Amino acid sequence: MGSAGGGGADGRKLPLLALLALATAVFVTSLTETLPAGLLPAMGADLRVGESAAGQTVTVYAVGTALTAIPLTAATAAWRRKRLLLVSMAGFALANTVTALSGNYPLTMAARFLAGVAAGLAWAVLAGYARRLAPGHLQGRAIAIAMAGVPVALSLGVPAGTLLGRAANWQVAFLVMTGLTMALLGWIAAAVPDRPGQERGGRAPMTAALKLPGVAPVLFVTLVFVLAHTILYTFIAAFLDDLGMAGSTDLVLLVFGAASLLSIWVVGAQIGRRLRALTLASTVLVAVAAAALAVLSGSPLTVYVAVGLWGLGWGGVPTLLQTAVGDAGGERADAAQAMLVTLWNVAMAGGGVVGGLLLSLLGPASFPWSVLALLAPVLLVVLAARTHGFPARVPAPRGDAVRANRFDLPRAER
Secondary structure, three states: OHHOOOOOOOOOOOOOHHHHHHHHHHHHHHHHHHHHHOOOHHHHHHOOHHHHHHHHHHHHHHHHHHHHOOOOOOOOOOHHHHHHHHHHHHHHHHHHHHHHHHOHHHHHHHHHHHHHHHHHHHHHHHHHHHOOOOOOOOOHHHHHHHHOOOHHHHOOHHHHHHHHHHHHHHHHHHHHHHHHHHHHHHHHHOOOOOOOOOOHHOOOOHHHHHHHOOHHHHHHHHHHHHHHHHHHOOOOHHHHHHHHHHHHHHHHHHHHHHHHHHHHHHHHHHHHHHHHHHHHHHHHHHHHHHHHHOOOOOOOOHHHHHHHHHHHHOOOOOHHHHHHHHHHHHHHHHHHHHHHHHHHHHHHHHHHHHHHHHHOOOOOOHHHHHHHHHHHHHHHHHOOOOOOOOOOOOHHHHHHHHHHHHHHHHHOOO
């Protein structure tokens, strides 16, 4: 079962080749979403719309994911996991190609919506897929490896895409994404072991996962934490411009991404024993960074230090929340993951809208203060959810945790 990827769920080591393919899929998903952020002026000019309207290419992507993640996850629950992942990646290839070739704003928005739909499918399967490829004691680390695609996209992908857009044009950046995705399709087909979906008789309603203790707190933290982060990240260029650092956006994003990579390495090494402590630390680090940006942003050095703390806090958050909701969901982990994906993208879309309103009404200086205000309830919920959601102790192996991996087995063995 696991030999194609260097080990399977019944082995003692991680299937690194397969997990790196999943990490690349996460990279494609994340970079497709955020790539327009560094290309907005050129995109707006070519599509004959303002920069604000061009920025909605990020929002419509998040809306596509938010609207379709839950229904599509339910509709495809019986699909084999590799087939589902290949279909979602093919959707990215199509959407990025249309985006690159379109000179029409409505068509571009439709392509971005399609990319968001593909992302809904991808995010709902990726974390669970990574768990099912790894032995039980290494599942948290497997998710961390897969989720490493997020900070890599932020630290390397967005700056590289921005530079490529400036050197050539923004269309080339999207075509490069198509080429990468086509190569990834072959990689997945060759190196990622397949896993079956759920049998129809074994599926419960998606909302049944909400009744499980711990799921609701994790979902709340996801919604509010991602909203806080997105408000500042989406409009970081405007914030830096207000500080007189408009020419430093690429370097600031590089610092953020490098710190995020360090964060996800720490989280991957420690998540099996310290999920709660890491979640608290992430929340506090982002809050400290926001406070520094709010009151000490007169110095460029302070801004870089604050952005580094922000990256250290944020980098491991996708892994922490995906792991927490998967643990809380147990047998219904896929349903819980789909709800997390939906709320994540609702928060991203909301961050664009709320950030735009703050920019118009209060100016860029309001962004870090809004982050601080939103992180206060996040910290309280994580502190309160010490029994379920973000437990103080690592739970001992349970029957339902074993059964949650029952789909890893060939049908004859179940």
